Amino acid sequence: MLxxxxxxxGAECAETELAPGGEAHLKRFGxxxxxxxxxxxxxxxxxxxxxxxxxxRHAFGCGKWFHAARCTVTLEVFGxxxxxxxxxxxxxxxxxxxxxxxxxx
Amino acid sequence: xxRYSAFAVAREAARFHSGWERAWGNPEPKRxxxxxxxxxxxxxxxxxxxxxxxxGITNVAVLEKGWLGGGNTGRNTTIIRSNYLQDAxxxxxxxxxxxxxxxxxxxxxxxxxxxxxVMMLCQTEHEFRAxxxxxxxxxxxxxxxxxxxxxxxxxxxxxLNIDGPRYPVLGGLWQPRxxxxxxxAVAWGYARAASALGVDIIxxxxxxxxxxxxxxxxxxxxxxxxxxxxxxxxCIVVAGHSGxxxxxxxxxxxxxxxxxxxxxxxxxxxxxxxxxxxxxxHGYMSQSDKGEMVIGGxxxxxxxxxxxxxxxxxxxxxxxxxxxxxxxxxLKMLRQWGGIVDMTGDRSPIIGKTPVEGIFINCGWGxxxxxxxxxxxxxxAATVAKGTPDEVAGPFGIDRFRAGRMIDESVAAAVxx
Ligand SMILES: Cc1cc2nc3c(=O)[nH]c(=O)nc-3n(C[C@H](O)[C@H](O)[C@H](O)COP(=O)(O)OP(=O)(O)OC[C@H]3O[C@@H](n4cnc5c(N)ncnc54)[C@H](O)[C@@H]3O)c2cc1C
Ligand SMILES: [Zn+2]
Numbered sequence: 023m024l025x026x027x028x029x030x031x032g033a034e035c036a037e038t039e040l041a042p043g044g045e046a047h048l049k050r051f052g053x054x055x056x057x058x059x060x061x062x063x064x065x066x067x068x069x070x071x072x073x074x075x076x077x078x079r080h081a082f083g084c085g086k087w088f089h090a091a092r093c094t095v096t097l098e099v100f101g102x103x104x105x106x107x108x109x110x111x112x113x114x115x116x117x118x119x120x121x122x123x124x125x126x127x
Numbered sequence: 128x129x130r131y132s133a134f135a136v137a138r139e140a141a142r143f144h145s146g147w148e149r150a151w152g153n154p155e156p157k158r159x160x161x162x163x164x165x166x167x168x169x170x171x172x173x174x175x176x177x178x179x180x181x182x183g184i185t186n187v188a189v190l191e192k193g194w195l196g197g198g199n200t201g202r203n204t205t206i207i208r209s210n211y212l213q214d215a216x217x218x219x220x221x222x223x224x225x226x227x228x229x230x231x232x233x234x235x236x237x238x239x240x241x242x243x244x245v246m247m248l249c250q251t252e253h254e255f256r257a258x259x260x261x262x263x264x265x266x267x268x269x270x271x272x273x274x275x276x277x278x279x280x281x282x283x284x285x286x287l288n289i290d291g292p293r294y295p296v297l298g299g300l301w302q303p304r305x306x307x308x309x310x311x312a313v314a315w316g317y318a319r320a321a322s323a324l325g326v327d328i329i330x331x332x333x334x335x336x337x338x339x340x341x342x343x344x345x346x347x348x349x350x351x352x353x354x355x356x357x358x359x360x361x362c363i364v365v366a367g368h369s370g371x372x373x374x375x376x377x378x379x380x381x382x383x384x385x386x387x388x389x390x391x392x393x394x395x396x397x398x399x400x401x402x403x404x405x406x407x408x409h410g411y412m413s414q415s416d417k418g419e420m421v422i423g424g425x426x427x428x429x430x431x432x433x434x435x436x437x438x439x440x441x442x443x444x445x446x447x448x449x450x451x452x453x454x455x456x457x458l459k460m461l462r463q464w465g466g467i468v469d470m471t472g473d474r475s476p477i478i479g480k481t482p483v484e485g486i487f488i489n490c491g492w493g494x495x496x497x498x499x500x501x502x503x504x505x506x507x508a509a510t511v512a513k514g515t516p517d518e519v520a521g522p523f524g525i526d527r528f529r530a531g532r533m534i535d536e537s538v539a540a541a542v543x544x
Contacts (some may be wrong), residue, residue, distance in 0.1 A: 023438060023439075037429075037437060041428070042428040063379035065380055065529075067379065068374075068379065068383065069379075069382055069384055070369070070370070070371075071370070071371050071384075074430060076430075085382050093435075094430050094431050094432050095431075096433075097431065
């Protein structure tokens with residue numbers, strides 16, 4: 023069972039309390055963008071074996087969205103952070119590098 | 128390859144089974160192959176077999192990082208059916224189901240195809256309507272299925288509780304020639320037959336990098352745990368690991384990898400001679416020849432490579448199945464496991480060329496590709512041999528996402544299997 027701490031309300035949540043929201047930090051392309059960009063944004067996913075950044079929602083709790091950094095192989099959680107950023111903050115990157123020295127992102 | 132037969136069994140019995148040969152060769156990799164297939168699951172092995180058999184291309188290697196069928200091919204609940212909604216799906220899955228009919232004879236290997244019938248339950252009004260639509264589509268596509276009444280469902284499968292209240296059975300979509308097969312045997316049968324035609328099957332050989340003639344250039348070969356191997360064409364057939372291999376080749380796929388679980392009970396007396404699919408509650412059940420109830424569940428909601436899955440999903444599945452099959456409520460479960468399934472947004476597979484010249488891909492079978500192994504291998508081989516997709520594979524090209532030409536099976540049953 024995956025356990026994430028909601029950075030919005032501080033609750034420690036079992037995954038049954040949360041709704042997964044897919045890959046984080048996608049750059050949104052809209053009208054005026056090229057087909058390649060739009061296809062990439064809509065469909066193509068990193069799907070990494072290892073460190074992954076995701077969106078989650080505390081669905082059966084405060085209802086807010088947040089981000090999580092997690093390993094898809096071990097399910098280790100490196101940290102959770104606010105939804106209001108477009109890339110992972112430095113402390114999360116440091117936490118990942120402390121656990122995965124060779125990680126290049 | 129020495130043929131298997133009743134006579135061979137008698138001959139070997141008479142000499143203490145000293146004359147059986149290896150089922151397939153165990154060669155060291157050559158330096159170069161015309162075609163390298165990455166992934167020794169059912170789809171990779173079938174692709175290699177049909178390359179040799181249908182197209183005369185025998186300078187082929189199948190590279191498998193673990194053992195044959197150790198991925199999803201050896202982890203699935205073996206349901207075979209072709210009652211899909213969309214025309215493109217109907218043709219590939221029915222091609223496949225048809226090939227299964229005499230696959231044991233073709234491969235000279237008993238894959239234990241058992242067309243015992245597949246019943247898809249309608250447990251909500253919406254599901255009932257969706258299944259009716261599928262039944263009409265099947266009729267137009269020439270696939271033999273029919274809608275049956277709750278009474279008939281009960282007659283075909285007496286251990287089913289059709290009354291509800293939570294999950295009443297309002298009807299069923301019945302495919303009498305659907306069924307099951309022995310999953311390992313499908314991998315082994317294709318491996319043995321391919322090996323006999325000259326294909327090199329190389330296990331414990333992990334691909335770690337994909338080489339190209341310069342950036343943006345054509346594929347030149349692969350780096351593996353057994354050294355570098357060059358090739359003219361490369362075919363990636365690695366299911367849950369498709370994203371990892373695509374990254375090595377320098378492109379991305381519209382695929383996410385998630386665990387899907389199954390479990391089996393202790394063996395009991397024969398009580399159910401068909402396959403039942405309860406799609407609303409993600410519960411799939413059949414009884415194995417050993418007597419175990421084989422149960423498949425739903426996928427996890429987030430990416431993972433753990434081959435384990437979250438407990439609440441099997442809990443949901445089993446809870447719902449206990450209402451539909453009260454007889455199983457006291458059964459002990461013996462084993463549980465997971466496989467990593469490669470999910471596309473429209474729940475249809477991807478077959479065809481990739482952005483890199485010389486690299487082909489077969490993936491995206493997600494929760495439902497066991498049934499497709501023969502048909503998929505058949506048309507992937509044609510695609511690799513000719514360099515362009517054949518008629519059946521055509522619609523499944525990766526370009527369909529960009530073009531907005533989805534083959535939407537997720538609306539049809541919401542699930543695969
Ligand atoms: C629990 C469960 C139940 C299912 N139930 C059904 C069902 O009832 N009916 C149905 O039709 N389908 C079902 N499926 C889906 C079906 O199992 C798959 O779609 C199908 O087996 C995929 O076959 P494959 O050959 O593409 O992949 P796999 O069998 O997974 O083979 C891929 C192979 O690639 C190898 N590989 C990966 N990376 C590398 C590398 N770098 N180098 C070399 N080799 C590599 C892996 O080791 C693996 O052996 C189920 C799946 C699961 C997990
Ligand atoms: Zn919260």
